[in-house]
Amino acid sequence: MAHHIDIQHTAKLARLKLTEQEAVKYEAQLAKVLDYMETLEGHDLSGVELTAHAMPIYDVWREDVSVEGLDRDEALSNAPRKTAGQFLISRVVE
Amino acid sequence: MSLAAQSIASLRKQLLSKEITPTDIVKDVLTSIEKQDPSLKAYLSVDAERALADAAKADISKPLGGIPIGIKDNINVKGAPCTCASKFLAENYTAPYNATCVNQLHAAGALSLGRLNMDEFAMGSSTENSAFFASRNPWDTERVPGGSSGGSASAVGGDIAIAALGSDTGGSIRQPSAFCGCVGIKPTYGRVSRFGLVAFASSLDQIGPITKTVEDAALVLNHLCGKDGRDSTSLDAAVPDFTSGLGQDIKGLRFGLPKEYLVDGVDARIRSAVDAAITHIQGLGGIVEEISLPHTDVGIATYYVIAPAEASTNLSRFDGVRYGHRAENTKDVLDHYLTTRAEGFGPEVKRRILLGTYVLSSGYYDAYYVKAQKARTLIRKDFDEAFKKVDIVLSPTTPELPFKLGAHSDDPLSVYLADLFTIPANLAGLPGISVPCGFVEDGGTTLPVGLQMVGRALDEVTLLRAAHAYEQSTSWHLKKPR
Numbered sequence: 001m002a003h004h005i006d007i008q009h010t011a012k013l014a015r016l017k018l019t020e021q022e023a024v025k026y027e028a029q030l031a032k033v034l035d036y037m038e039t040l041e042g043h044d045l046s047g048v049e050l051t052a053h054a055m056p057i058y059d060v061w062r063e064d065v066s067v068e069g070l071d072r073d074e075a076l077s078n079a080p081r082k083t084a085g086q087f088l089i090s091r092v093v094e
Numbered sequence: 095m096s097l098a099a100q101s102i103a104s105l106r107k108q109l110l111s112k113e114i115t116p117t118d119i120v121k122d123v124l125t126s127i128e129k130q131d132p133s134l135k136a137y138l139s140v141d142a143e144r145a146l147a148d149a150a151k152a153d154i155s156k157p158l159g160g161i162p163i164g165i166k167d168n169i170n171v172k173g174a175p176c177t178c179a180s181k182f183l184a185e186n187y188t189a190p191y192n193a194t195c196v197n198q199l200h201a202a203g204a205l206s207l208g209r210l211n212m213d214e215f216a217m218g219s220s221t222e223n224s225a226f227f228a229s230r231n232p233w234d235t236e237r238v239p240g241g242s243s244g245g246s247a248s249a250v251g252g253d254i255a256i257a258a259l260g261s262d263t264g265g266s267i268r269q270p271s272a273f274c275g276c277v278g279i280k281p282t283y284g285r286v287s288r289f290g291l292v293a294f295a296s297s298l299d300q301i302g303p304i305t306k307t308v309e310d311a312a313l314v315l316n317h318l319c320g321k322d323g324r325d326s327t328s329l330d331a332a333v334p335d336f337t338s339g340l341g342q343d344i345k346g347l348r349f350g351l352p353k354e355y356l357v358d359g360v361d362a363r364i365r366s367a368v369d370a371a372i373t374h375i376q377g378l379g380g381i382v383e384e385i386s387l388p389h390t391d392v393g394i395a396t397y398y399v400i401a402p403a404e405a406s407t408n409l410s411r412f413d414g415v416r417y418g419h420r421a422e423n424t425k426d427v428l429d430h431y432l433t434t435r436a437e438g439f440g441p442e443v444k445r446r447i448l449l450g451t452y453v454l455s456s457g458y459y460d461a462y463y464v465k466a467q468k469a470r471t472l473i474r475k476d477f478d479e480a481f482k483k484v485d486i487v488l489s490p491t492t493p494e495l496p497f498k499l500g501a502h503s504d505d506p507l508s509v510y511l512a513d514l515f516t517i518p519a520n521l522a523g524l525p526g527i528s529v530p531c532g533f534v535e536d537g538g539t540t541l542p543v544g545l546q547m548v549g550r551a552l553d554e555v556t557l558l559r560a561a562h563a564y565e566q567s568t569s570w571h572l573k574k575p576r
Binding site for chain 1: 186187190191327395406410414420430435436439450451452465466474521522524
């Protein structure tokens, strides 16, 4: 079965701007990969439980006490834009 | 033999008997890098001044005292770059903290030396996806060192590092180790804290060592493991002395050979090297029998749904706000994200983000992601059944020999299929090791072959024991590239 992906829609969901050239290339490559995913149909999966993690660990808690972390300057040290001790982002509201 | 070409175990003896100092080792590694790295291209950056300063104050009374260890460039070391071989982090990122495993290594006296090349964000099997340059195989510099921890394996195999850290999501420690003639172990999922490892696929990623010998792998692993409050998936399990099984024989140990792994597409020369290794293991008293892992055929499809799905969510943190690249002159916040990410990520990363986004998107989630999670259960249960009969599962590490640069670049699917033998251990969370098991002549060069052993969850001691018994009764690990 040949798969068709709406590549520009997927790219928008992924917050990636694609050139037309990239879109054509990725669409073809991913269609081939998705064709291969058909092998998942080769076994009966009904009633099989899901595995999200190989090790059964649930609900990991710690004491609700503050621990040392990065201080403000360290947390901001790699920010491409910052102002007044805060991350500077693009305008969200006009 | 130069110091850079020696094992940790050998260097530690010489340090303790005062024949050498940590500074001697670091200087020798730095000299080797200067000579060899222009052809191997294993390192992305080396801070010689810092390494020499660390060596001068190294405490050799500690278990890894004075031993320099190269770090894959996706593991944070405070004050060092951590580019993940991506343009996104190439400029203006300096790690503000240490990964937990780096803290542990430093506490054991080791020092970090150099940042090692990789496929961008650990996505790939050749280091050709590095945004900077491809690393080379020390056995033939026209060929890839494997990946994604290709810089780590190239440096250790090429004797310009004593040992290195890698990370393994679908084989990224074991496959380059096989390609470069090194030992590489991926521990049980949860053994090593992932805190400070830049996440690719969180349910599959594990940090582990790439070394010259099995003993060295055990020595480093002794200082990587344990429960960490900063990684909720790290296991609260007792950490044994991983050297405790070394030197024991393997009489009566049971090895399983999955019949599903004996597929077409495995290079016949690799097959014959592995067959010889099996005979050798039988000669050491190991019992080898055929087993079945009936869901092997869905391993790659399962992995290439789950890993990109997790990657697409993990990499959403690269938004150009808190760290990394930020596009200039964007017109609004959406454009800021779209353009920043388009400029920052390379082609393979974009491909996997798109694939992951697609399989998680509305209408496709059940068809791909849920099915893959179910298939993952079946793969895990295959191993549960196998380990009722055997202690170790044997296979080649890779179906093919190290390939020439550029050989696979046009067809992502063909690259994905080469992960056949390494992926199942990640999906099932099991420990796996690759050890050298022979050499093959190909196109006028000699290339190493890796034997993979996969063990029970948390039973790295038996795995290392078996790998060590095999290694010590052969001479493959002693052979060096020209």
